[in-house]
Amino acid sequence: MEIKKYVLGQLGTNGYLVLKEDNLLIIDPAGEPNRLIKEIDRLAMKPKAILLTHAHFDHIGAVEPLRKQYDLPVYLHENEHEWMGNPALNGSKYFPVKEVICQPADRYLKPGPMSIGAFDFTVIETPGHSPGGVAFVFNQEQHIISGDSLFNRGIGRTDLPLGDYDTLIQTIKEKLFSLPDAYIVHPGHGPETTIGDEKKLNPFV
Template identity: 50%
Template sequence: MKIVQLPLGPLGTNCYVLSEQEKSLVIDPGGDSDQLIGYLTENKLKPSAILLTHAHFDHIGAVDDVRDHFDVPVYVHKEEADWLTDPNQNGSAFFQMGRIAARKAEHHFDIGEMSIGPFMFEVRHTPGHSPGSVSLVFRGEDFVIAGDALFQRGIGRTDLPGGDMDTLLSSIRKELYTLPDSTKVYPGHGPATTIREEKSENPFVTW
């Protein structure tokens, strides 16, 4: 499997494109839809789905353009089902970057094992940054896409609606730090890290 990180949108949110031959998954298309669609088209990739680790505005800005261009479904956790359409809930109404919204997702994640096309992964509920945050664990490839739960030497903010520090710390310890130490962590912002590194070096949450 090939994984490509594309910082997109007003906050440089990491969008991930996972590909197996011509099949792909798009995770967190935060903006700059022309750039993302151009990358997919140039590399002859047909997305099977758009997956959202959560529905904050900086993770959803290109959702509708990519969904409509490739005619693919969107997945989000049910607790944030209404956030896509509501700038007050997805946060864009508060940041003076314009009101960002998208149509509702076609599907809600089932927690546990999932498969979409050739892609097999586990969905883990990791709330705290937001109530519907999920992390996507690709065990066969030894990596997790953690959204804004865990960063290199950092954690997601908890001062937005639905955020809670104790919940986030519990999610990291129970759902992320229990992964193998070798697991590579691809966060919503910034560079990749590993579970081993964060257990020993993250100043916000200890193991």
């Protein structure tokens, strides 16, 4: 399995293409849809789905063009089912950007094991930054796509609608830090890190 990172949009959000065999997952298509379409077509792999760690505007900006281009289902946690089409909830109303309005997700993410195409992974609920935040844990490969819960020496902000600092800290300590130290964390912003490094060096936790 290979994870390709693309820094996208006005907030420099990390979007990911995850590759395995001839299958491809799109995770958090944050913006710049033409760039992503060009890259997906260059890879000549079959997209299977769009997965969202959460529905803040800077993570969903390219959802509609990609969904239409490849006829893909979009997965999101049910706690944010209203956010896709609501700029006040997805946050785009409060930033100097065009308001982001998407169609609802096609399917809801549930905690636990999940399989799509060639991919087997676990969905972990990671509320705090937002109420429906999730992380995708690829146990066999020892990789985590963490969204905006845990960063390299940082944590997600909690001052947007329905964010909660205490919940986020609890999420990180009880859920993410329970994973093996060697697991590589691919966050929603900034560089990669590991669970072990964040246990030792993250000043917020």
